[in-house]
Amino acid sequence: MALLEASTVIKRFGGLVAVNKMDFIIEKGSIVSIIGPNGAGKTTFFNTLTGIYRPEEGKINFNGHSLVGLRSDQITNLGIARTFQNIRLFGYMTVIENILVGMHTRLHQTTVAALLRLKSFKAEEEKARGRAIELMEYVGLHGLGDELARNLPYGRQRRVELARAIASDPQLLLLDEPTAGMNPAETAEAITLFQKIRDELGITILLIEHQMRVVMGISERISVMDYGEKIAEGLPAEIRANPLVIEAYLGRGAATEMVT
C-alpha cells in the first residue's frame, strides 16, 4: 500500500526548474532513498513534501490527504517528520527540551491547564518527559538529557535531531543526508539505527543521500535525481549497474570504468 504518492510535481524558482515532473511512491513500511549529485533537487523535493515550498504543479497524497497547500505544521500533524541537511537543533534548549518540542503536536494540554498546573497538565508533562528519556536512550544519548543541544558533538546532535523527529510519532520519516560528515564507523551505526527504527517502530523512512555506500546498504528502492528530474528508479542492484546513474554521479569516464 502506498503511504505517500507524488505525481508530476513541479517546483520552479524563477526560470529554474528545481523539481521537474517528479513521480514518486513510497510503500508503507519500506526504506527508500533519493540519491543524486549536489544540486539535483533532492532537498527541494523534500521541502515541497513538507510544505516549506508549495509546488507549482502536481499532486501529493499522504494516507489519503492531499498535502499541497498545507502548512508545514499541519503536515507534521498528519504524520510526516523530518531532519535537516545542516542540523537545525534548538541550540539553547536542552536535549530533552528539543525532544519535547518534537512532541508539540501530540501534547493536548491547554494554556489554562498549564497556567493553573492542573493534574491533567502535570500528568501529561511527566509522561512526555518519560517518553523523551526513553527516546534518548533509544537513539543512544544516555545521560545527556540536560545538556544544551549546541554543546554536543556533531554525531550526537544528529541523534538528537532523529529523536526529536521520532517524538512527533510520524508514520513517515524524512532524513536529509543523515550521515553527512560522519566517519565510516559512525555511518555504520547510523544505518543500523535507521533499520531499527523501521523494524521496531514501524516508521517508513525516506532518505536523501549522495553517498552511494550508505544508500546501497539500507534502501529497498532507490530513485535517482539529476537536474530536477528522476533519471532512474529500482532496486539497489539495478541502480548500481545503471550507466545513466554512474554518469550523473561520476561523469562519463568513470561510468565506463565502473561498468567494465
Next chain:
Amino acid sequence: MLKKITLQISHGIHKAFLFLTTGKTALICAILYLLLSFLLVYASPRSLIAFLMFLSAILLVYYLKIDNRIKFSFAVIIALILIPIFGVRNIFYLEVIFQISVFSALALGLNIVVGFAGLLDLGYVAFYAVGAYLWAIFGSQQLFMLHSIPGTQPATDKFFLPANMFYLFIIGGVLVAGLTGVLLGLPVLRLRGDYLAIVTLGFGEVIRVLANNLDKPLNLTNGPQGITPIQRPTLPEPILNIIRVVLNPIVGHDVTIGEFYNLFFYLAALVIVIIVIVVARHLDDSKVGRAWTAIREDETAAIAMGIPLVRLKLAAFAAGASFAGVMGVLLSASRTFISPESFSFMQSIGVLSMVILGGLGSIPGVIVGAAVVVVLNLQVLQSFSLYLSQLRQSEAVIPIINFAWKNLSNQLDPAKYQRMLFGLILIIMMIYRPGGLIPAARRKRELKADVIEPIEAESVAEGEVNHGSA
C-alpha cells in the same frame, strides 16, 4: 594568565556564594543583615546605601538554600511588614519600590516577546499606553468633554464612572492591551529580525502620536496636556483607622490618606507582579513556552516540528501586551495624571535595556534588571547630582590641579547624562556578560525534575571530554 586569574576569581565568588547561602550560620547571618538594613532604611530617609543594603538582603534571602516554606514566610514578612513600615515612614522608598514593581511587570512582559519568543519589539510601551489611557478616559471626566477644546474645565465635578470600576478595568486593561497586541501581531507575522523591530518601533510611535492628537475631532485624550484628574479606587475609612492604630506609633506620625494610597498601589503592583511572575513561569515551562523558545532558536525547524507559527507569535504578543496593559491601568490611577510624554520611544528602550541588563529570557534576571535601572535612575544619579551641586556651592577646591568645584559646568550634572550611562552599561554588558546579570537557565529534567540550576560551562566541558571518548 589573565584567564587563570578570572577563573580563580569566579571560583572564589562561587565558593563565597555557597558559604553565604548554605547552612544555619548563613541563615542567621542573612536574618541579621536583613534586620540591620531594615533599621538603616527605617532611620535614614533617602539613603542610597541603606536602600541598596536592603535590596541586597532580599536577594540574599532569595538565594538562601532553605525550605521553600521558610523562604515564603520571609517574603511575606518583607513585603507586608518591613516594606510598609519603612515605606510609610520614608515615602520616597515606597515610590522607588512601586516603580521597581511596575517596571518589573513591564520587563517581564517584554521578556516574553523578546526573551522567550525572540521577537524584537521596540514599541512595547504602546501597550502600557493603551492600558493607561483606557482607565484615564473612562475613569476621569474626559468623556464629558468630548466636544470641548482641550483645557476647558468640566462643568460638573462628577466622574463618568464610579471609582471602584477601577478593579474591573484592571481586567479590562489585560483584555484590551492583549487585543492590541494581536492587532500589532497580525501585520508583522511574516517579518523577522530587523524588519519586525522597525515595524514595532513605528507602532509605538503611532500610539503616542494618536494620544497626542486625538483631541480633535472628538476630544478623547485631551492631547499633549494629558488627562487629569483620574480617579483612584476608594479606600474604606474604618479599615484605614484600624491600620492607623497599629502603624502610627511605629512610623512616628499620623498616616495620611496620600500615604495610604501609596501603600495601596504598592500592594496592588506587588500582587500584579506576583501574578505576572507565576504566569510567565508557568507559560515558559509548558508546551507554549517551549514552542516560543523553539521559534526563537530556529523558526524553520520549529515549523517542521508542527508548531503553528502564526498562533504562537500572536500569543506571545498578546501575553506580553496584557502585562503592560494591566500596569498601565494601575499607573494612571496611581498618578491621577497621564500625558503622551510618559510613553515615548525612550521608555520602550528603557524597558528593553532592563530586560537585556537582567538577562534575556531569565525571570529573576529581568526583575533585577528593572530594580537596577530604577534605582540608578531615581537614586544613584540623583544623589550624585545632589552631591555635586552641594560641592559646587561650597568653597572646596580639588587639590593638585587646583580646580574650584564651583567652576564645574552645569552640563556635568549626572542626571543629564543618564542616557549615556545606560548606553555605557549596555555596551559593557554585551561585551563581558552577554547573558545578563542573571543569565537564563534551562530547567533540568533528566535526573531531578523541578530544580532549576544554571548549566555551567565547566560541566559541559567535562561532558564533552567524557562523551568524546565514548
